[in-house]
Amino acid sequence: MSSKPCCSHFEKRPVAIVGIAADLPSGTHSEHNLDYRDFFNFLLNKNEAHEEIPKERPYVESSTTKAYEQLSAMRGTFLKDIDSFDHVEFGISAEEARGMALSTKKLLEASFLALLDAGIDYRGRNVGWYASGTAHDVFSISDTDEQEPRGAFASIPCICDEISRHLDLRGPCVPIDASCNSSLTALHLAVQALRAGECGAAVVAGCRLHPRMTDFLQRSPGPFAIPGTRDKIFEAESEEFALGEGTVAIVLKPYDDAIRDGDYIYGNILGTGINASGSAFDGEDHISVRVDAVRRAYDGIDCQPQDVDYVERHGTGTASGHPNETDWIGQVFGRDSELLIGSVAGNIGHLGNAAFLASLCKVCAILEGGVVPPTLNLANRDPAVQWENYKLRVPREPTSIKARSPSGKLTISMSSSGIGGTNGHVVVQSASAQGADPMDVQATHHPTLLMAGGLTSRSAGAIAGALNKLAASHPDQSAAFSTISGRCTRQMAWRTFTVTHPEKQASPRFLTPVLSARVKPPVVFVFPGQGPQHINMGRQLAKRFPIFYNTIAELDECHRNVTGGSLVEQVGLFSDSVTAQALPPVWSVSVIFPSMVMVQIALFELLRSLGLRPNVLVGHSAGETSLLYASGAGPKAMAMEIAITQGRAVAAVEQANGAMAALGCNAADGRAIIHLACSAEERGTLDLAGFNAPDAIAISGHAHLVDKAVAIAASRGIFARRLQTGVAVHSALMELCQDEYRTQLANVFARYPGDHNPVITTYSTATGTLLERFTPDYFWRNFRDPVQFTQAFTSIVQAYPNAAHVEISPHPVLSPYMQQMGAPTVTCPMRRCRQPDAYQEETDLLTCLGHLVVAGNNDINFHALNGQNGITRTIAFPRYPFAKGLDASLPPSPPESPRDELKGVIMQSLNVDPGQFRDDAPLTSYGLDSLSAGRLAFTLRPFLTISSMELLGSISLTDIQHRIDVEKRVQTEGSPKVSSKVTYFQWDGVHKPGQTVLRLVDNGETPLIVIHGASGSPLPFVAIQEKFNSSLWALQTTPETPLYPLEAFCRHYYEQIKLAQPEGPYRLGAFCASTIMATMIAKMMEDNGDQVAQLCYIDHSPLLWVSPLIAPDEQAMELRSAGPDMIRRLLASMLALYRADPSPSRHRAAQDWQDAADGLEAPEHVKGWWNTFTNLHVGVYEFIFSLLPEGQQPTIPALQEALLQWMRSVKAPMTVFVALKGYIAFIAEERRAGWEQYGIERVSPDAQIITVTGGHFQVLESPEFIETAQAGWTA
Missing domain, CATH: 3.40.50.1820 (Alpha/Beta hydrolase fold, catalytic domain)
Structure with missing residues (x-):
């Protein structure tokens, strides 16, 4: 059997790094650990994190004298607050959190943040998790306690189980333990899984912590370096290395998928290779094995080792290994020109199973900025290395590099090895230029939708506040903020949104965060009939979104071909045409029906282009014409021709002096009103025309009878209103046009042969049941028979109780009925305004989308919405607001005293976070105003009588409690209580x-x-x-x-x-x-x-x-x-x-x-x-x-x-x-x-x-x- 690795071109397709989260040591340079961005600045500034072992570590003070002397002489790099963890944010109980390994908590947090940075919709998806952590740490800090709930929670396999469970990842979940080579091995396996299609995305993570004294005191009899003060990778006579701590997680996706989804790409992984040294533990044989790992990584990719622009070294951890590793790199990568080589170990020490990912953070930053940070602790180059022969140079200052590749992309090689003999190599390349390249629109000077979300209501509110400030300080970046925030929010349980206005300086207010559906709710599109049309509908959307405009233009051309006239040019719809003829207050149906089809189909196409696709459709009366196209039963032109035909045929009914009205009563009351209106001396037709809700109907017939019915209903206290139409559809008056209607509709269907069956679940309001096929006969019933909207929509609510309903209309007319019948989420992307501002329709559309995202829909394409092909990261986004170290997650204890109860009442009334409330601060400092002061005064009545004016002074909780104490003391001492002259309402x-x-x-x-x-x-x-x-x-x-x-x-x-x-x-x-x-x-x-x-x-x-x-x-x-x-x-x-x-x-x-x-x-x-x-x-x-x-x-x-x-x-x-x-x-x-x-x-x-x-x-x-x-x- 051949020992040569086998690879196919398909297996070597690029894999993109789309998300990064890092928690790396900062030493004495910062009070906080370093994230990805801070880390690279740390490197550029030639900082290092080496320091003495923190005295907070429990083993320092508890160690013996001899051990303490050894520990005090050592240095390393350490994370701060390794035991801080916001378990409430992840929905983990305090008891369960105590039983989790420290690295499990770190890996959970880092994995979440990396997925957040990637902005992918991962919950319940085929996302893999490949990682390594130090699972033994929870047992090693102290002796195990049989009463502690640790058990399997801290075992190595269950680290993976815990992470996948809390993040709801459904792909492969693989724990890795390959010592120092663990995170590269994890990366390799994840890349292979992605190329094989085993998962759609993958998290690769590593965490190294040192909670044990033995990590520092161990002395190996072999050739390994010992834990010492700092790493000197390229230094002569380097015998020590510094242990380090850190956590890094990255998110990977196939490159093509990342481009398709508009992900930000830190870099592309071209090739990976791993192997084991077997018995070749040191010497030439060992070098050949490591070179074989390089060959595996380069096999099948369009790149050679001599083409790289930089090599990042791992650092072997052996006294003799340093020069050997540098030499074999020179042999493999050497060329006629200079080759830069470096290592991050001099800055942060040896991070063990997280070492490779820490180096990858550095490499990704180099790919982004084209600058190699200096390598530290190099006073004298190791003479055992053939520096000049291989033209190797270690940069000691920040050094700019240019790509050798004709593509202009930087290429970097990375090596890694494990103490047990595993080896690995990775080839990484920079991505193509990314950014907010304009697509169809440019959102800089338009309203933008800002989403905010968190795992809890608290964090969602905090993110909303931070995003508000960020957007206010960088208004030119509103489109980028909208795209990033929208992508991030789809991972969150609690969500909120706001819409910014380009001409309003005041910061927009986010709505109160709400808990979104865990599973994406089905989407129901509802198409109303005549009524919501108006002269300004769609004008702003046509200017903003080309797909809306193009659809209008296509359908108007169809109208021109059939009728010889243009609704856009002659009537002025969807445009600012100054030559258009003015429409009367009540439009002719020859205008209403085609114009409603135009606006509804254009809106449907726009929403589809933004990622919103319906699961269920229903139309109301004439709205079923647009349904023909939306359901996939026929082309746009056919729907438009049907609307034109309906307008022509029904024109005969316009001459019959018909009318319609809406009544706020049930069908029985409606029939009684019709009976009274149609007295013996009255001639004409009056019918029940539609059932819109259990207590809402429509009537249709001759105008004088409709007016009489409206008057009768009003006299009985029943809401009644005549509708703005002159055609009594859904009444016996329609018989006047039956022959013409049926004949012309049959001609349209003859021009568009086919079955005309819906391909999306569609409900009929002509029958109240599922619609199987559109036919000429069906469209006659649709206009002649009463509208069975109540029956159809009740069936939808029963079949899809959690659905989000979108009214596809220029104005919401059916929304109140839908809410009355139990629809949990109802929204409409357009609204009629008497005096709309220049961005009214855009604002209404964004508000609609915001409500849908809050309801749990994760399909909105924010790139398309904001006219961007990719994401820009020129401005740092707000960090996730973990409440580390706080026990705010614990359920509140019952009040221990009346003062605690009083405090709780005031904080609840003022909606103040307990962590931000001070007993001695004036209540007005928490936003108390005259309106809320009056309400608070009543809330405080069980404690004391106090006026709202007093509350609006500088009074605090301490002052209120003092008054209560004085009153109690006076009563206790027997002083008579003076009764108030005034009796107040309570x-x-x-x-x-x-x-x-x-x-x-x-x-x-x-x-x-x-x-x-x-x-x-x-x-x-x-x-x-x-x-x-x-x-x-x-x-x-x-x-x-x-x-x-x-x-x-x-x-x-x-x-x-x-x-x-x-x-x-x-x-x-x-x-x-x-x-x-x-x-x-x-x-x-x-x-x-x-x-x-x-x-x-x-x-x-x-x-x-x-x-x-x-x-x-x-x-x-x-x-x-x-x-x-x-x-x-x-x-x-x-x-x-x-x-x-x-x-x-x-x-x-x-x-x-x-x-x-x-x-x-x-x-x-x-x-x-x-x-x-x-x-x-x-x-x-x-x-x-x-x-x-x-x-x-x-x-x-x-x-x-x-x-x-x-x-x-x-x-x-x-x-x-x-x-x-x-x-x-x-x-x-x-x-x-x-x-x-x-x-x-x-x-x-x-x-x-x-x-x-x-x-x-x-x-x-x-x-x-x-x-x-x-x-x-x-x-």
Whole structure:
């Protein structure tokens, strides 16, 4: 049998190093160990880590006198804090952590960090682990204790088992023990496994620790050097070497895969070779064996030993081996020109089974920068080496090198050997030039998506904070940060994100980290029908993403070929065409259907190009046309032709005066309403058109019957709104076009023959079940029969309970229904805005992707998203925030004293990390503001009564505890406790479910009864109750409060007030958006003969509903109600106030509101507020429109005059508080004239106008409000 190694070209394909993590000794030069980047700077600066054995090592002080004398004369290189380990971050119990070997902990941490650096999705994947550690260390520090849970946890094989278990690696898991050659052997086996396809990526790691005294005291009788002071690899008469400690882990991938995935490549491994010396332990035979390892490494690669640019030596550890190793390197690699040779051992000593990987760190840094660091401890070259003969030179200063290879790539050879006779060699080459080469887009001046993640919520939050600072200080690197952070986050259990804006200087706020799904959730794409279309849809995405633009152009060309006209050029869709014809408020279906197919398919193609591919598809009504292409059942052109055909055929129905409406009721109630609307004297058609959710249906038919049904529903308190369409699809009116529809659809299918079966799981909303085939007959049923969205989507939720749902639409219209039916994650990548900024669609797309990553999707291609082919590492990324040495992971102990309980309550209320809280620090230093102070005051009621104003002073936990102690002492000494003159509202024991009137301060006087804004929450008034001496009541919505119509809402409040205070006079106050409700309640009281002595408007006025701030838009004028656009504008105006306020609490609340409005995850109470907000504003505008004389066309002046006349019918004296930085500040200056007092002077010239300095939310806290609201009403 031949002894020559056998290799194939396939086996020698390059393997890329894509991740590195190092923990190497720094000696006295730093308080911390060295990571990869620090290590190379350490080498360039000619530093060395040799030092005395640290006295913290347990064997130093416990050693005998003789041993201590020997130890004190020795030096080595040592890691700091080798016993520190953040076991909580890895989900390891303290008990289990105590039983793990020290090197197991180090290897776990290093492997995790290397995988993090690589940015690959490794959990549950075919990733191998090849490594070596010192498993015996846990037994050697002290005698074993039979009670300690060590067992197999510290055995050599179980080091691998522990690592693979905690990192969830599913590839080969191989422990290596080849002494000093262990990590090179591990590398060789990993490379072979990758080339053979046994795993897709591999971690190679090594760890060397010296927890045993015998490591230093051993004396070998053979030819080995002894542990001494430092390594002098090339020095004459070198008889010693320094033991060292260190941990290194690297991640390997096949080079082609690394290029495909856009990985950062530190270097490529071209060849590896290992063998054993057998009986040739020393001398010429031993040299020939080591040379054979070199030949094995070079066999089959396109490179020769003479082509290398540098050789990194291992250092044999033998007195005679040093010159022998250098000589045989000269023989093999020698050439006519100079050859650089060096070793890292002079800097960090001999790291045993981690030595090769430490050298590889140095080599990778050389490949990156083209500079060879100096080799240390070389005063006199060893004369036994033939330096001049082989033209060898050891650099003693940083030395630049250039590649000998025509490719321009540096090539480096590395040798290694083990004390037991194993040998190895590796050939490494630099990668091609990498960087952020532009692909289709350049993200520098666009919004970017920043992800942050950690193994725990704490670390995810810490990374988010660090990334925020980094992005703010380097805005030009936002695209690189987005790519790196996105790749890293997909490994993490806890995730969060934010979207940066290129024109906003303020740092964006990351959302609160959430626990992501361990297994990637299925993705469901949902395609809605007509309704979400708008003139601006897709314009920004077409400018930013070529694939979106190209898809639009392709489909528009199809439209031109079929119809002779272009939607882009003639209508102005997806472009800024100035020659386009203006569209009417209600578009023709000949425009709606094709334009929706265009935007949906373009969005589908864009998401696919970014790595997001659906597992399940479902369409709603006309949305199933786009589904034909998305499901793989037909080409894009076919879907476009079907949409055009549908628009042509259904045009006949447009002449039938049809309409559609959405009702917030179940099917039974809907049928009852239809029955009432279709009385005997009424002629026409009215049908149930769709089942959108258990309590949401659609009706369709003749317009006069639809309007009548809407009125009937509204009178019953049922949400009802006419839709923006003139075609009554899904009704009997469709029979008018059946023959034409079927004929033209059959012609389209004839032009595109085939089975047209979906290749992706697709649900039908025509049948409510799985869709097997698209046919002309199916598309007729799709338009004629009721939409079975409830049945289809319920089936999806049952089959895919953890799925993430994406609404493929220019605006979310089905998202609320999906959430109602139990979808855990719902998002939409586009949103309609009345006045979108220049980056609105990009921001919405990135927000959608962020939510999907947080939900557990790891497929987003951040390279494609940010227009990069690779990764740049010009700026160091934040280090992973391990909490080493802390026991924060342990479950909190129960409070040992009332002070501990008090402290816990305060920290929880302020959301402060226990490690950052100081008892003597003012609570305001932890972000306490007026809003949170009011809440904290209530939280502290079990301990003491304290006002929010006192909390906003310089009071600390120590001060609060002192007050509690004084009060207890006074009570103990028998002093009578003075009862408070004022009875305050307390949540505990006073607030009851269904309680509408909250008596915040009750002095028995005529109370000021204040009404919340449009959210239904009394919290703003709760926070100020301690400032009142007179009585203060607040109203709040409850489950029993009717939210629609407005008269029913106000009547409910009126009745509750009359129950609480049967007789007048009454005093009413209205904060923000409740002013029109307070006015209506005042009118009800006056109509009942009661006196309203005071009507306060707090930074608002009913007239603001028709002011330049938020005047009704065209959609509202058409609907005579607040349409979806109007609701969004109203929300935007409110959130602008929240975000302008300095309170972090309100900033968080604003984000929660936005999430609730977008159909995303939000606190349950915020979802309730959003529901109240929406219904009340629909009611408000319907009421305002109802004030117009019959037959009068709605205009802004007409609405203003009608509202003025109604307000003048109220006799109550009016007081208005105007905040200079409140709503008035959000009216453009050129339109502000006449609205400085919110128009109240036009209603009542005698009204009291009070100006307050500050913002909207500061009005309630202002002395002007407190004093005026109480004037004349104190006890």
